[in-house]
Amino acid sequence: MIDTLQIKVTENSNPRLAETDFKNIPFGKTFTDHMFMADYEDGEWKNLQILPYGPIPMSPAISALHYGQAIFEGMKAYRLPNGDVSVFRANKNFERFNISADRMAMPIIPEEIFMQAVAALINIDKGWVPTQENYSLYLRPVMFATDASLGVKASDTYKFFLLASPTGPYYTKALKVKIETKYTRANEGGVGYAKTAGNYARSLYPFAQAQKEGFDQLIWTDSSTHTLVEESGAANVMFVLDGKLITAAIGETILNGVTRDTIIELAKDKGITVEERKVTVAEIIEGAKNGKLTEAFAVGTAATVTQIGEIGFEGELYKLSETSTRTVSTSIAKELNDIRNGLTEDRFGWNWIV
Numbered sequence: 597m598i599d600t601l602q603i604k605v606t607e608n609s610n611p612r613l614a615e616t617d618f619k620n621i622p623f624g625k626t627f628t629d630h631m632f633m634a635d636y637e638d639g640e641w642k643n644l645q646i647l648p649y650g651p652i653p654m655s656p657a658i659s660a661l662h663y664g665q666a667i668f669e670g671m672k673a674y675r676l677p678n679g680d681v682s683v684f685r686a687n688k689n690f691e692r693f694n695i696s697a698d699r700m701a702m703p704i705i706p707e708e709i710f711m712q713a714v715a716a717l718i719n720i721d722k723g724w725v726p727t728q729e730n731y732s733l734y735l736r737p738v739m740f741a742t743d744a745s746l747g748v749k750a751s752d753t754y755k756f757f758l759l760a761s762p763t764g765p766y767y768t769k770a771l772k773v774k775i776e777t778k779y780t781r782a783n784e785g786g787v788g789y790a791k792t793a794g795n796y797a798r799s800l801y802p803f804a805q806a807q808k809e810g811f812d813q814l815i816w817t818d819s820s821t822h823t824l825v826e827e828s829g830a831a832n833v834m835f836v837l838d839g840k841l842i843t844a845a846i847g848e849t850i851l852n853g854v855t856r857d858t859i860i861e862l863a864k865d866k867g868i869t870v871e872e873r874k875v876t877v878a879e880i881i882e883g884a885k886n887g888k889l890t891e892a893f894a895v896g897t898a899a900t901v902t903q904i905g906e907i908g909f910e911g912e913l914y915k916l917s918e919t920s921t922r923t924v925s926t927s928i929a930k931e932l933n934d935i936r937n938g939l940t941e942d943r944f945g946w947n948w949i950v
């Protein structure tokens with residue numbers, strides 16, 4: 597059992613919940629009335645508090661801004677039919693947060709602080725957990741370095757905070773993606789497996805170039821040979837090739853996605869053959885040509901399952917079979933959504949009722 601921590605609560609005296617239009621909430625732009633915050637100083641976490649969502653005063657010299665010690669997570673809370681609120685597999689996000697922290701030479705956050713931050717914020721902002729179908733409350737934990745010092749070294753002080761943002765369905769149009777063979781997201785010995793800010797910064801320029809060429813998203817390849825498929829944008833990528841579900845094995849250059857892990861478990865449970873291994877660009881293009889590639893999709897917390905309809909590679913555009921019914925990904929996505937929304941039995945114990 598988790599000890600109950602002392603969390604100071606300052607209620608927001610100007611709540612915005614009543615005036616928020618839940619029919620018009622583009623992803624990541626609306627925040628709830630409160631946030632959680634804690635400080636790391638002298639080797640320990642202190643000043644645990646819930647306070648009104650708002651600006652944080654800080655020095656312009658903080659090392660996160662200069663040298664990038666910053667990590668984050670993303671998870672979702674769902675409204676169940678009986679009104680309860682459940683957070684999906686938050687323990688996985690907690691574990692990954694500390695894997696990221698370790699790689700970025702940042703302090704570990706204790707499980708009770710992370711989990712109680714989530715519980716405390718959801719409790720005070722429960723009214724913000726949407727009730728409409730396909731809506732949820734996105735949770736964003738962040739840790740960043742706060743030493744006001746220009747020396748290049750791991751900071752001695754940090755802030756941890758948690759924001760919550762109600763969010764609606766992602767658009768469902770199948771994406772046109774480009775297999776990227778010049779720029780890379782991650783490399784061996786690097787930080788690709790950590791959810792650290794710089795990984796996203798480095799992806800923005802190649803993404804903008806691909807958009808100029810008419811693509812919606814990128815498929816990243818390995819940095820040394822560009823012959824292996826790694827991820828798609830900020831999501832893992834999966835394929836149904838010859839009836840098997842295939843995806844890149846977890847390694848230094850692949851973010852260990854909770855959605856990826858969940859979908860693999862659901863697929864195995866349905867008797868689908870799953871292969872986690874090196875996935876070559878050549879076999880994907882070959883499969884697109886000969887029709888054996890029947891499904892391609894990106895998987896992540898924000899979008900769950902996003903279909904890929906067209907794949908660009910070396911100036912050619914390959915369309916996935918128009919007649920594909922996408923049975924594997926749509927059936928798994930439905931089961932995943934049903935579990936998260938409490939519409940079917942939570943057989944794997946993934947829902948944490950807050």
Ligand SMILES: *Cc1c(COP(=O)(O)O)cnc(C)c1O
Pocket residue numbers: 670791827829830831832851852853854855856895896897898
């Ligand atoms: C967050 C993220 C994912 C998806 O992880 P989930 O835990 O499923 O949300 C995949 N790849 C990258 C690069 C990511 O940042």
